[in-house]
Amino acid sequence: MSIFTNDPLQIIVFQSYGTENHFYARGRALEDEKITLESRNIFKILLNSWKRFESDEIKNCNLVVTLPNQHQIKTKTDKNGYFIIDEKVENLSNLTTPDGWLHYQVSYANEIANKKINKNNCFQGALLIPPKNANFGVISDIDDTILHTGVVSLLKWRLIVNTFFKSPFTRKALKGTSHFYSLLHAGISKKNTNPFFYVSHSPWNMYRYLEYFLSKNNFPKGAILLRAMSSLFSKNRKEKPQKQQEIINILNTYKTLPFILIGDAGEHDTEIYMQTVTQFPNRIKAIYVRSVTKEKNNLRIQNLVKNYTDTLFLLVKNSDEAIAHAKKNKFIA
Numbered sequence: 001m002s003i004f005t006n007d008p009l010q011i012i013v014f015q016s017y018g019t020e021n022h023f024y025a026r027g028r029a030l031e032d033e034k035i036t037l038e039s040r041n042i043f044k045i046l047l048n049s050w051k052r053f054e055s056d057e058i059k060n061c062n063l064v065v066t067l068p069n070q071h072q073i074k075t076k077t078d079k080n081g082y083f084i085i086d087e088k089v090e091n092l093s094n095l096t097t098p099d100g101w102l103h104y105q106v107s108y109a110n111e112i113a114n115k116k117i118n119k120n121n122c123f124q125g126a127l128l129i130p131p132k133n134a135n136f137g138v139i140s141d142i143d144d145t146i147l148h149t150g151v152v153s154l155l156k157w158r159l160i161v162n163t164f165f166k167s168p169f170t171r172k173a174l175k176g177t178s179h180f181y182s183l184l185h186a187g188i189s190k191k192n193t194n195p196f197f198y199v200s201h202s203p204w205n206m207y208r209y210l211e212y213f214l215s216k217n218n219f220p221k222g223a224i225l226l227r228a229m230s231s232l233f234s235k236n237r238k239e240k241p242q243k244q245q246e247i248i249n250i251l252n253t254y255k256t257l258p259f260i261l262i263g264d265a266g267e268h269d270t271e272i273y274m275q276t277v278t279q280f281p282n283r284i285k286a287i288y289v290r291s292v293t294k295e296k297n298n299l300r301i302q303n304l305v306k307n308y309t310d311t312l313f314l315l316v317k318n319s320d321e322a323i324a325h326a327k328k329n330k331f332i333a
Contacts, residue, residue, distance in 0.1 A: 007031040008116040009058060011106050013125035014207055017197065017223040018102070019253060023073065023089040025065065025125055027106060028204060029058035029081045032118055035208070055205060057081025062109035065125070067102070068095045074109070080228070082204070093129055099193045100131040101221070128223050130195040130257060135187050136285055136331070137254060138222075139247055141263040142200040145290055146177040147213060173217040174290070176319025183323065183332040184260065185220035190333050196222030199246045203227060244272045251280050258283055260331065264290040265297045265315065270304055277310045286312035286329065288322050 013027040033056070058081050065073040065085060075083045096102045107121045130137060143149040148171075187194050196219075202210065204226045211224060227242040240248070251259065261276065261284060263269025270289055277284045291298045298315065305313050312329065316322045326332045 006114075006116075007033055007056065008118045009108065009112060010118045011063070011108070011123040012207060013106050013123055014204070014226075015126050015128065015211070015222065015224050017128040017130075017195070017250070017253065018092060019129060020093045021088055021090050022253070023067075023085060023087050023092060023127065025083075025085045025104075025106075025127060027083055027123075027125065029061055029063065029077045029083070029108070031056040031058070055081075058112070061112065064107050064109045066105045066107070067092075068104065082228070092127075096129050096131075098131070099221075100129050100134075100195060102127040102129055126221075128195055128197075128221075130254060131193050133189075133192055134194045134257065135192050136258045136260055137195045137197065137250070138181070138184050138260050138262065139197045139199060139250060140181070140261075141243070141269055142198055142210060143202065144264040144266045144292060145262060145269075146173050146181070146217075146219065147171065147210075148174060171213060173213075173219070174319070176323070178218045180319040180323050180326075181219050184326065186332070188330055188333055196220045197225065197246075197250055198222050199225045199243050201227065201241075201243060241268070241272065244275070247272070247276055248279070251276070251283060258285045260284070260286050260288070262288045262290075265292045265301045266294075270301050274304075274308070274310070281310075284311045285331065286314070286326075288325075289313070289315050291315055291317050 008031070009029065010032040011027055011029050013025065016025050018024045057077070059077055059079045061077050063075050063077065063083055065075065067073075067089075071089065073085055073087060073089075075085050077083045092102055104125045104127065106123045106125055108117055111117075140146065181196065185194050185196060186192060198210070198214065198219075200206075200210065207224065207226060210226070214224070215221075225246045247261075261273045263273060270287075273284070273287045273289075277287070289301060291301075301315055305315070312325075314322065314325050316325075323332070
């Protein structure tokens with residue numbers, strides 16, 4: 001927290017997931033530097049990008065979470081302003097909306113000297129608890145799977161341009177992806193409300209940017225799972241990649257729910273997804289991998305999955321191919 005500015009305080013609550021008896025929530029307490037997500041002015045976009053990564057966190061402060069039934073949970077932020085709540089709470093499904101969302105509030109437990117708190121110290125959070133009519137869940141990558149990012153571009157220059165020089169207001173989803181995801185969400189009955197989990201290597205600093213993009217482009221609302229900036233520089237080769245660990249956590253949380261995995265041919269989605277199939281046999285209904293502009297990446301995937309029969313696997317050029325395949329296999333109507 002900066003003592004040299006008079007920016008008000010906020011709490012960004014990340015869309016997370018849980019179960020009937022498991023409340024799992026994450027978020028971050030920060031100064032509100034008034035980042036405008038809809039700006040088209042290049043200088044304001046650059047300034048917003050700077051603010052996004054040069055954030056002023058509120059460390060070691062007490063927070064209170066209030067559920068719709070007025071049950072309260074206390075927590076505390078860490079040295080980077082993050083908080084995690086991982087608690088057993090009974091009968092959470094009684095508090096959810098028909099599509100499985102539990103809405104709750106997070107507040108600062110105490111006033112902070114000389115600092116105004118936004119939104120009357122009442123910040124909204126949402127936790128996904130898959131409804132009983134779900135036939136499967138969907139775990140999807142974001143970068144170059146639904147949002148053109150440029151991860152595979154030379155020296156990642158397109159990634160830099162798209163992240164720092166473009167507003168989420170102006171960025172477009174890859175053609176047909178929102179429609180495909182909406183069909184998967186509705187399922188074979190058109191009323192299934194199958195849950196979505198968006199997993200990305202992007203840091204949590206990009207959360208509001210990506211949340212805005214997903215909402216603006218009409219993607220199904222889902223848990224958004226990113227990673228801490230510190231993990232970007234971790235060299236611990238014994239640890240599984242963050243994306244893979246998040247997928248493992250999701251499948252361990254919903255032990256009877258099958259999943260569809262969606263990614264791209266740019267980096268390591270295919271290897272991670274194939275390892276997931278091996279680790280969780282009979283849990284993955286299908287894998288969809290979107291081809292990329294670098295043909296050598298696509299050829300690598302084709303060779304990797306040649307004669308692969310552990311689950312349905314499709315390398316797709318566009319969303320129409322994925323939709324046709326999903327209809328054929330009765331995932332969607």
